Amino acid sequence: MDKQVFFNLQKKFGQKLKQIHHWNAILFTVLAITGFILFSTSFRQWFPQLRIWVRDGHIWIGFLSVLPVLFYAPKIAKHLKTLRKRKNNRANLYFVLFVLISLIVSGLVLTFHRKFGPGLSSFALVVHDLFTYVGVPYLIYHSITRALWFKNWEKARQKKIQEKHMVIEEGNPIMNRRTLLRRGTGTTIALIFTPFIYQWLKPYFGSSVSSSSPSSTLPLTETFSPLPKPLPKSKPPVGGGRKGSFRYYTVTRMPEINDKNFSFKIDGLVDQSQAWNWEQFVNLKREVQVSDFHCVTGWSLYHVTWEGIKLKDLLNKSGVKQKAKYVKFYSQDGVYTDTLTIDQAMADDVLVAMLIDGELIENRNGGPVRLIVPEMYAYKSVKWLNRIELIEKEHTGYWEQRGYKKDAYVDA
């Protein structure tokens, strides 16, 4: 082949790779930013509506991010050939591809979690989180050490050293200086990310029975008197203690609830409206139930032992009027609501829960009283539940108004 033609072809190939690289970098950066926004509980709290858009955006950009990988796939063999002598570049390539593919596959599972079920979803969530925490620091390191200013800075330092007439001992001092700069950059990034990674890892390695941590049961036992006495099945928990950990969500400030401002009522289309204060509510008959807890974003808990009042019993005691079609649940946060049909609400395992694994439900977990609907995604399980209203016309719940499916059954 003519040398010139060969050179041109090489150049064109290089430019194409460069283009793919740029698109990949842009998409990955946007995904990283939107991903951290989605993970942030404060963002959920302050901008719940925006969160939904960010979520949809993240998913669509996620789909787009497959394209650079697809465009690159047919070029990989040739590209590897050009990198034959460059071990580091090859390692970088394998690493980046591995991270990207893991993120894409786990992202797809999370997007279509209803098809895959909660078991695979929670695994995908762990993978997605993990590779985010590996990929993002690497992206930052990679873009810093390859940036023009960084290279110029390296060169400037080289020059300085040469001007100082440094004695060249063993090896190449310029190379050493360069690795030093890179290591410094790497260490700094790692240090910045360590607290985040620690926060993320903690629940996976902490004891699974977190009820042993007194942090939040202590204030609760001070704010509420009398305390509900756990049933024998509740303590020690028949379920053997929950597996997995909650991510605590709220779309408002956490409401401050104590035995003075606590109230619970059933009203609307019932024969007998009722209201309880704390002491009366504690004296209602409770049952124990072991169930799993699934959030629609992918995480789950297993074998949670809940103790509380069956919703069915509360409804029957109040007498549901013929006209009533739906049960509407209110939170003491003043904002969050959701509904079930009468049939759904009458299911045997729907619980107005007061204890978890034998302890009062802590405030951030929705205590002192929260709803538990085991067969449905947890957005149905209203936290800080304080009112149940029987209504005729359908009401759309908080997240459902913002795009979540009305049909919340986990196995739907």
Ligand SMILES: Nc1nc2c(c(=O)[nH]1)N[C@H]1C(S)=C(S)[C@@H](COP(=O)(O)O)O[C@H]1N2
């Ligand atoms: N009042 C109220 N209830 C709520 C929510 C909320 O933000 N506010 N989030 C729902 C969602 S989406 C989930 S996954 C669970 C989370 O419960 P947790 O915060 O105790 O983990 O509560 C549900 N009930």
Ligand SMILES: [Mo]
């Ligand atoms: Mo959720």
